[in-house]
Amino acid sequence: xxxxxxxxxxxxxxxxxxxxxxxxxxxxxxxxxxxxxxxxxxxxxxxxxxxxxxxxxxxxxxxxxxxxxxxxxxxxxxxxxxxxxxxxxxxxxxxxxxxxxxxxxxxxxxxxxxxxxxxxxxxxxxxxxxxxxxxxxxxxxxxxxxxxxxxxxxxxxxxxxxxxxxxxxxxxxxxxxxxxxxxxxxxxxxxxxxxxxxxxxxxxxxxxxxxxxxxxxxxxxxxxxxxxxxxxxxxxxxxxxxxxxxxxxxxxxxxxxxxxxxxxxxxxxxxxxxxxxxxxxxxxxxxxxxxxxxxxxxxxxxxxxxxxxxxxxxxxxxxxxxxxxxxxxxxxxxxxxxxxxxxxxxxxxxxxxxxxxxxxxxxxxxxxxxxxxxxxxxxxxxxxxxxxxxxxxxxxxxxxxxxxxxxxxxxxxxxxxxxxxxxxxxxxxxxxxxxxxxxxxxxxxxxxxxxxxxxxxxxxxxxxxxxxxxxxxxxxxxxxxxxxxxxxxxxxxxxxxxxxxxxxxxxxxxxxxxxxxxxxxxxxxxxxxxxxxxxxxxxxxxxxxxxxxxxxxxxxxxxxxxxxxxxxxxxxxxxxxxxxxxxxxxxxxxxxxxxxxxxxxxxxxxxxxxxxxxxxxxxxxxxxxxxxxxxxxxxxxxxxxxxxxxxxxxxxxxxxxxxxxxxxxxxxxxxxxxxxx
Numbered sequence: 001x002x003x004x005x006x007x008x009x010x011x012x013x014x015x016x017x018x019x020x021x022x023x024x025x026x027x028x029x030x031x032x033x034x035x036x037x038x039x040x041x042x043x044x045x046x047x048x049x050x051x052x053x054x055x056x057x058x059x060x061x062x063x064x065x066x067x068x069x070x071x072x073x074x075x076x077x078x079x080x081x082x083x084x085x086x087x088x089x090x091x092x093x094x095x096x097x098x099x100x101x102x103x104x105x106x107x108x109x110x111x112x113x114x115x116x117x118x119x120x121x122x123x124x125x126x127x128x129x130x131x132x133x134x135x136x137x138x139x140x141x142x143x144x145x146x147x148x149x150x151x152x153x154x155x156x157x158x159x160x161x162x163x164x165x166x167x168x169x170x171x172x173x174x175x176x177x178x179x180x181x182x183x184x185x186x187x188x189x190x191x192x193x194x195x196x197x198x199x200x201x202x203x204x205x206x207x208x209x210x211x212x213x214x215x216x217x218x219x220x221x222x223x224x225x226x227x228x229x230x231x232x233x234x235x236x237x238x239x240x241x242x243x244x245x246x247x248x249x250x251x252x253x254x255x256x257x258x259x260x261x262x263x264x265x266x267x268x269x270x271x272x273x274x275x276x277x278x279x280x281x282x283x284x285x286x287x288x289x290x291x292x293x294x295x296x297x298x299x300x301x302x303x304x305x306x307x308x309x310x311x312x313x314x315x316x317x318x319x320x321x322x323x324x325x326x327x328x329x330x331x332x333x334x335x336x337x338x339x340x341x342x343x344x345x346x347x348x349x350x351x352x353x354x355x356x357x358x359x360x361x362x363x364x365x366x367x368x369x370x371x372x373x374x375x376x377x378x379x380x381x382x383x384x385x386x387x388x389x390x391x392x393x394x395x396x397x398x399x400x401x402x403x404x405x406x407x408x409x410x411x412x413x414x415x416x417x418x419x420x421x422x423x424x425x426x427x428x429x430x431x432x433x434x435x436x437x438x439x440x441x442x443x444x445x446x447x448x449x450x451x452x453x454x455x456x457x458x459x460x461x462x463x464x465x466x467x468x469x470x471x472x473x474x475x476x477x478x479x480x481x482x483x484x485x486x487x488x489x490x491x492x493x494x495x496x497x498x499x500x501x502x503x504x505x506x507x508x509x510x511x512x513x514x515x516x517x518x519x520x521x522x523x524x525x526x527x528x529x530x531x532x533x534x535x536x537x538x539x540x541x542x543x544x545x546x547x548x549x550x551x552x553x554x555x556x557x558x559x560x561x562x563x564x565x566x567x568x569x570x571x572x573x574x575x576x577x578x579x580x581x582x583x584x585x586x587x588x589x590x591x592x593x594x595x596x597x598x599x600x601x602x603x604x605x606x607x608x609x610x611x612x613x614x615x616x617x618x619x620x621x622x623x624x625x626x627x628x629x630x631x632x633x634x635x636x637x638x639x640x641x642x643x644x645x646x647x648x649x650x651x652x653x654x655x656x657x658x659x660x661x662x663x664x665x666x667x668x669x670x671x672x673x674x675x676x677x
Contacts, residue, residue: 009159010441010636012449013476014098014169020479021101023047026054031061033087038206039094046098055079057097061090069173070114071096085114088173088208095169099472117412119293119334119363119429120459121174121212122167123258124436128152128178128185128193138179139369141376142437142444147177151185153196157203163436164207169476170456175204175434176212180260180297187216190243191223198250210255212295217259217279218267219243230272231282240286248290256293257283258336263300276300276321277328284330295363295431296329298322298337298353305540310553313560314540315341315587318353323565327359331421334428336363339389339407341562342541344372344433345518346385346509349574349584352565354410355394358417363428364389364407368451369435372519373508375527376435376444378647379621379640380508381501383454383466390430390462396569408462430459445643446636449477450501470501478632496628500621507621509583511614511651512658514607516587517543517551520658528650529657544590545665550603551586563588582606593666607662608670611655618644618651 019042027048029040039059043050048057058081068085071093075081082097084090096113125138126145136144146159154160167175177200178186189197190213201211220226220239230236247254261279262268269279280296287294301317322335329335335357340348344367354362366386373380390408395416397404405415413427432455435443443449453473457464474497478489512529513520519541522530534541543550553559555575563575573579574588582597593604601609622644629637660677663669670676 009162010446010633011477012166012442013453013473014166015477015479017479018476019046019098022057022098025049025056026051027057027059028052028055029059029090031059031084031087031090033061033090034206035087035091035208036061038208039090042094042098058082059090059093059097060084061087065089068114069118070112072112074110091168091208092171095171098169099476115171115460116408116462117429117459118426119174119431120172120456121176121295121363121429121431122172122368122434122455123176123180123214123365123431124434125179125181125369126177127183128189129183131183134179134181137437138181139371139433140435140437141369142435142442142448143439144437146436146438147200153193153200157199159438160200160203161206163442164204164209166442166452167209167456168207170453171460172456173208174210174212174255174431176214176255176258176295178214180214180258181264181266182214182216182260184222186214187219187222189213190215190219190247194247194250201251201254205253210253211251212255212258212293213247214258214260215283216267217261217269228272229267231269231274231278232272237282237285240283244286244290244292248292254290254292256287256295256332258295258297259283260297260299263297264303268300275325277325280333280335281328281330284333288330288332292332294333295336295428296333297365298335299343299365301540303540304538307536307538307542310544311560312540313552313554313562315552315554315562316560316565317341318351319356319565322353323356325360326357327419329360331361331425334361334363336365336428336431338365339386342518345516346373346505346512347516347583347587348518349516349570349587350389350392350394350407352394352567354407355415355567356565358415359419359422361413361422361425361428362411363431364411366430366432366455368432368455370448370451371433371526372521373505374647374650376448377527377643378508378650379445379447379500379504379644380451381447381454381466381470381504382451383458383469384503385505386454386458387462387464387466390458394570395567406462430455432459441636441639446640447497447501447643449473467498467502470498474498490631493628493631496624499624503617504621507614507617509614510610510617511654513543514586514610514658515551515582515603516584518587519543529654531657531661543586545662547665547667549590549592549595550662550665551590552588553590554588559590593662593668602668604662604666604668605671608659608672608674608676611659612674615648615651615655618648622648 025048027043060083062083065085069089071084071089082093084093128148130136218229220229220236224239260266262270283294298318300321301314305312337353341351392407393404395404411427413423450473454469457469520531523533554562556564595603663676
């Protein structure tokens with residue numbers, strides 16, 4: 001399972017076996033664009049014969065919808081004909097044929113295929129230098145950066161080229177290549193580092209992926225020597241206009257900027273008495289002549305809270321800062337909203353900001369790197385969680401009809417009250433924090449590759465079943481030419497991977513923080529249990545457990561009023577103990593340990609039961625994987641086995657710490673008499 005392009009790297013999906021069904025077939029590629037040449041190269045790599053006349057597979061760039069990215073598949077007389085909107089669509093069509101042919105050669109259904117979201121973006125939190133606290137990749141669990149080494153962009157970008165191919169195969173079309181926490185060295189990528197950024201952009205370009213940079217709001221001071229970064233200052237505006245012009249001279253297809261401002265110590269417009277619309281529009285107007293976009297993150301909150309003050313609620317912050325600004329952002333600003341109101345926890349409600357800004361382009365932000373979901377030391381397939389988020393209906397289902405807008409619709413430009421400008425721009429799309437590093441398996445844990453693959457596929461089509469997406473990844477990654485048919489996969493391998501991954505997110509949830517309360521992790525590095533780790537900190541991440549109960553009262557009646565940020569019906573669903581979903585109970589309510597859930601179990605007994613059950617599930621994962629010894633590649637087997645052993649150790653630690661904490665807090669014994677310390 002090595003690749004000839006980089007023999008120390010194990011492939012994720014699309015090894016040679018995945019395209020072997022095309023070997024000896026004839027392929028005709030009609031088109032003159034640079035991506036058409038990429039498709040021709042892929043056909044040659046698959047062992048197909050390129051022809052100018054009749055062919056088994058015809059891929060045509062019609063030029064009908066420039067920038068459309070869609071394509072139409074039609075069965076002809078003994079061949080498959082694919083008409084693509086443009087050359088980017090031609091590339092997507094090629095990978096569609098590969099994917100469908102691998103999983104089901106007869107499954108090329110006729111019809112049109114197009115992405116639900118025009119922007120499908122991965123954000124890398126990579127530092128050029130190794131940061132003394134955050135390392136080279138902040139919240140990175142797969143080694144160092146694939147972009148940077150020795151304080152500069154790598155000379156050898158062949159790994160980046162392979163990565164670009166993997167992203168193109170899933171449908172990702174944008175990448176930001178540096179940390180949103182922009183340190184001094186990373187800030188200079190905008191100036192003297194531009195030639196190297198241009199080399200990275202050149203590595204992505206043949207695969208239809210545009211490069212973005214995270215920039216510091218203080219760049220006019222840090223890089224330009226100005227005395228201010230006030231967004232209304234004419235010299236500041238001129239500096240940004242000049243900086244953007246230089247970027248586009250070096251990188252004509254540059255995508256734009258990602259900005260974290262006035263958040264966790266990053267500079268922003270608040271220092272000058274300005275708001276986030278002022279700040280975002282400053283950069284947007286510099287980028288507008290070149291078609292560039294500003295992704296302005298809504299992750300803004302007070303990280304110096306008084307834990308004794310229960311009126312302060314971090315969950316409220318994004319809505320309080322951004323909802324009043326709806327309609328004031330320029331067309332090429334995308335307000336990038338974390339999927340939940342806190343910080344990528346294992347279970348959170350969907351952020352109310354996504355229903356509060358119909359006149360603003362919004363993107364939903366996910367986290368592929370597993371900061372709070374096991375850090376790629378635990379198997380935790382997040383596709384089902386993301387599917388729930390993207391299909392969530394912020395205004396509830398319409399009675400007698402399930403046609404009300406989803407989160408996916410909102411970030412695609414639809415939704416109640418959406419302005420024509422937002423709809424025309426097709427919204428802000430989907431972004432996520434990448435989980436890739438220079439590890440030989442790309443993602444540290446080989447099975448964490450499934451999350452990277454699932455992000456791209458669900459960003460393209462959120463209606464896909466996440467279990468089917470997982471099966472695609474299994475077929476593409478573990479296909480073996482040694483199995484009859486050249487495209488098949490050992491059924492025992494397929495079954496084992498589904499046994500381990502299908503329900504792994506809920507398994508992880510079961511042995512960590514219960515019922516939506518969140519966190520309970522070790523401060524700083526966020527790995528492993530520490531029930532009170534953040535309880536008396538300034539970060540606003542509290543569970544308020546005492547001898548009488550647990551949970552955060554976010555109701556309008558007696559709490560922080562956070563439930564009032566949601567539209568009907570959710571504002572009332574979450575407000576009421578009778579209707580609040582159990583999995584979010586402690587996010588919205590402070591309840592006694594004896595409070596009875598909808599399934600008839602008390603809160604404290606639920607804690608005991610789920611934590612013991614979660615460990616049992618991980619024990620089953622270990623046994624299942626052990627059954628594949630000698631069946632999958634030895635290096636893959638050993639790495640996964642090592643990670644599962646750590647997952648089991650950690651799950652037991654989570655079980656014992658959490659159960660012991662709540663036994664001592666509540667004084668209520670486990671009904672089943674299991675050992676709790």
